[in-house]
Amino acid sequence: MKTTIPQVFTAAIGRDPAAPLLTWYDDATGDRTELSGITLDNWVQKTANLLVDGIGLGHGDAVALLLPPHWQTAALLLGVSAAGLAADLDGDPQPVEALFTTPERAGVTAGGWATTDRYVTGLLPLAMPLRTVPEGFVDYVIEVRNYGDHFRGEPVAAADRALAGPVELSHDDVVAAAHDRAAELGITPGARVLIDTAALPDPIDWLLAPLVAGASIVLCANLDPTKTKPRAATEKVTLTLV
Template sequence: MIETIPAALAAAVRRDPTTPLLTWYDDASGDRTELSGATMANWVAKTANLLVDGVGLGSGDSVAVLMPPHWQTAAVLLGSWAAGLAADLGPDPRPVEVLFTTPERAEVAAGWSTTDRYATGLLPLAAPLRQIPPGFADYTVEVRAFGDYFSSSPVDKNDRALAGPVEESHLSVCEMATERAVELGIKPGDRVLVDASAYPDPTDWLLAPLIAGASIVLCGNLDAAKVQSRTEAEKATLLLA
């Protein structure tokens, strides 16, 4: 039984660092981004280093992640957990050490009490924002300056993984993700095509497949007319839509 989220990612990378772990589609923009296990681990390490070395956070601190399903959201969440931090998914404002959001949600995010704020446009090729909201730094610009490997004390199963009104440990989140994978029918080796609008909870689109040993095809603004051809092209074995 996997007991921490970083352990689940490490297991996925060990299985095969070169095959796709998460493939992102946005049918509104035409964006397709494919991340192997090694590439995802690289983004996770850079994000963890940004939070620890750049912001100065430590074990037990909280990170608000007010972002829709996206591969960058996965990188921010997994990077936060790798750094031993607790993710706060909102929606109600609370004091946190750092916050990540998008320009569209910047006004809502302004209600949160925090010192450091990052925004990302979730643009193709992780392009920088043309206009950064006042008081924010551009995540995709800042994170590139940090190292490709992250080294810290191992995350313990009893450490906080989720912050907010109901706090959860890594172990409890892994247990919930395992149960959810069973409910959704996700099995080891599956390639799961997920409609992001139908399954916006990270437990469904990220953690359940990761814990189960599956890979993810995450689709934003999913065009129903493309589901069959995409399922065939991506060799998806399970559709969550």
């Protein structure tokens, strides 16, 4: 049984590296982004290298991810885990070594989170960079492209901290919780799951539960109810969670 988030992700890629693993829709912008396991892994590897080689973080350091559900959020969370770091997903300021957020939250987070390593992403279609970057921040999608496609770091252990914040969880804890949620949500091996981000905003639900179950994800933000059924048919969805 896989006991760390990197092990879970590696297994998910290995089932069919070229098949769609995470397909993103935003009905407010019309954005659709499809990522195979190989493509998502490329973002994960580059992110881990950014965190370790770029920022200089070490095993066990905490990284705040103050981001909504999105494919870039998935890449960052998986990249943090691959680097042996702990993700802080809580909205209240905590001691962290780096921070990733959106322009909308940059003004709030800049004053409350004590770190000089601050990154921002617009979560734009085609991973476009921001036209204007908030003062004191670096654009994640520009910076991450400068790093290598293969990360070679310390192995991650089941007992290592995976989630930081008021409630800290190990990799083993998070993977076990994801297995439990997959069972509760009815996610089975080989499923293709359409998920409404408004209904299931927790990454254990929209990202990790499908991955541990051996499913692929169709993640939908600002979901237009009239598009749910036709999209499910187009994407060959077997389970809809809205």
